[in-house]
Amino acid sequence: xxxxxxPLSAKSTRSAAGGRPDLGRxxxxxxxxxxxxxxxxxxxxWMLLFALRPAxxxxxxxxxxxxxxFDTVWNGMGFRVYFQNSVWIAxxxxxxxxxxxLMGGYALARFRFRGQKLFLLALLCTQFVPGAMMLIxxxxxxxxxxxxxxxxxxxxxxxxxQLPLAMILMSGFVKNVPVELExxxxxxxxxxxxxxxxxxxxxxxxxxxxxxxxxxxxxxxxFLFALMFLNDPELQTVPVGLQTTIxxxxxxxxxxxxxxxxxxxxxxxxxxxxxxxxxxxxSAGAVKG
Amino acid sequence: MAVRRALTPYALITPTVLLLACxxxxxxxxxxxxxxxxxxxxxxxxxxxxxxxxxxxxxGDEQFWHSLAFSAKWVCAEVALQLLLGxxxxxxxxxxxxxxxxxxxxxxxxxxxxGVLTTSIWMLLYNPATGVFHYLAxxxxxxxxTSVLGDxxxxxxxxxxxxxxxxxxxxxxxxxxxxQSVPKELYEAASMDGAxxxxxxxxxxxxxxxxxxxxxxxxxxxxxxxxVDLLYTLTNGGPAGATTSLPLYVAQLARKSYDFGYGxxxxxxxxxxxxxxxxxxxxxxxxxxxx
Numbered sequence: 001x002x003x004x005x006x007p008l009s010a011k012s013t014r015s016a017a018g019g020r021p022d023l024g025r026x027x028x029x030x031x032x033x034x035x036x037x038x039x040x041x042x043x044x045x046w047m048l049l050f051a052l053r054p055a056x057x058x059x060x061x062x063x064x065x066x067x068x069x070f071d072t073v074w075n076g077m078g079f080r081v082y083f084q085n086s087v088w089i090a091x092x093x094x095x096x097x098x099x100x101x102l103m104g105g106y107a108l109a110r111f112r113f114r115g116q117k118l119f120l121l122a123l124l125c126t127q128f129v130p131g132a133m134m135l136i137x138x139x140x141x142x143x144x145x146x147x148x149x150x151x152x153x154x155x156x157x158x159x160x161x162q163l164p165l166a167m168i169l170m171s172g173f174v175k176n177v178p179v180e181l182e183x184x185x186x187x188x189x190x191x192x193x194x195x196x197x198x199x200x201x202x203x204x205x206x207x208x209x210x211x212x213x214x215x216x217x218x219x220x221x222x223f224l225f226a227l228m229f230l231n232d233p234e235l236q237t238v239p240v241g242l243q244t245t246i247x248x249x250x251x252x253x254x255x256x257x258x259x260x261x262x263x264x265x266x267x268x269x270x271x272x273x274x275x276x277x278x279x280x281x282x283s284a285g286a287v288k289g
Numbered sequence: 290m291a292v293r294r295a296l297t298p299y300a301l302i303t304p305t306v307l308l309l310a311c312x313x314x315x316x317x318x319x320x321x322x323x324x325x326x327x328x329x330x331x332x333x334x335x336x337x338x339x340x341x342x343x344x345x346x347x348x349g350d351e352q353f354w355h356s357l358a359f360s361a362k363w364v365c366a367e368v369a370l371q372l373l374l375g376x377x378x379x380x381x382x383x384x385x386x387x388x389x390x391x392x393x394x395x396x397x398x399x400x401x402x403x404g405v406l407t408t409s410i411w412m413l414l415y416n417p418a419t420g421v422f423h424y425l426a427x428x429x430x431x432x433x434x435t436s437v438l439g440d441x442x443x444x445x446x447x448x449x450x451x452x453x454x455x456x457x458x459x460x461x462x463x464x465x466x467x468x469q470s471v472p473k474e475l476y477e478a479a480s481m482d483g484a485x486x487x488x489x490x491x492x493x494x495x496x497x498x499x500x501x502x503x504x505x506x507x508x509x510x511x512x513x514x515x516x517v518d519l520l521y522t523l524t525n526g527g528p529a530g531a532t533t534s535l536p537l538y539v540a541q542l543a544r545k546s547y548d549f550g551y552g553x554x555x556x557x558x559x560x561x562x563x564x565x566x567x568x569x570x571x572x573x574x575x576x577x578x579x580x
Binding site: 029036037039041042043044047050058103108111113116128129131132133134136137138140141156160161163164167192217221222242243245246253256257259267268275276278280 | 317
């Protein structure tokens, strides 16, 4: 990531170097940023607060610290099982989406073939299909394949819905790898597959990380498919578990918040790890199409 | 060898084509098919081809027009505010300052969060007994015991703010990605010509961002239109139907009355409306034309 210096900052740094406090920069940059940070962070803090302080407490600091709510959701409300299910489903979705996106993205970037435009158009059109409205036809199909109450229904549906955008993104990353590198490897006697594995794949690492993380986050967060295709509580996922803590007549705020923390931790960790690739990923694929 | 080479790309896209055909194209087709049927799941013996009856019923259905109007309002409010705030946020975190990486990570993080989790968090915040309004009232700001989610007058704004929280980062990330590809020479040239900050923003930055903005607003509009999980869990369409979007109406219809023929007609209508608006938008915004 380059430190793209827009002249705005160049100018203001100069006046800051002059020793005077730069009020313009504070008003233009840090004040709105601080306000936005408050808007972003306060909700997260509120959730942590409720998760960590005892029930009935009104303190604005999580003190005395307690883990009773985590015990309640993790052991009492089945989040341990939900968590494991979500991890497996998200990891397998990640694997399939990344693998198929690599294949298709490579085909789109490196070949000219009949029907290519049509295929690309179809990929874009999928974005208009209302996923939530596909629930019942999908239910019928999975029933026909005997996949209702199987985690495979979720993995298949998620993979299908995420693949088009992942593939467009991945083809952007492949295009960024100079084709000459591959050609010279093939001149040296490598087959296409070996040239790909030895030369292209290592250079695609940022793209693979970005696409894989999107897939993981998207699958981890899916709610409606899980609600619809899985009935057995033993198979349920974290978002549905979270919804059940809301759905009861009396809301246990501590459990709701602790469940929220359990739901947030994996995705926020993944996000923190990949956020610098995220910006590259967007400019490589989605925007430049 | 030549034949093999010609077949390679098809082999590579085959798994994707198969998946999309089975689990996307086929379901879309069956939705259109059901839309022309009388098909109520718990009355399996009544199924019959009824032509456009479901669509006729739709035109006279007040709740359909109501939910369509809500969806339009929801998409407009969300996308306009997300674009505005996302643009400002992207411009800010594109500047160089100490702690920028940290600030980026923090303000972008809600992007990773799901609808249900957003709901959980904002339910805690909005709750009249335990939420921020309660504490603000203790400080003398505002009214205690305001239930923003229970009041038809405030529920819309409350839902919009919750969705903004996780929607703005998406715009900011997309716009930031494009900001970094603006050639620096353009700014240098603009400042040589004596352009100030605002003018170089208007004449260099904005034109460069145009395609990204058009694409981002389009994709986001579609996603916001189709988004169900936040409204489903935050308000479930209430109070008194004040926040029932069109997809939510369809979902409720399917769940309560199992009238899948009619639900499919509504789905088909939503799909056609989305497609029409998108094509119109792309035409009007001259997407992809020379800048």
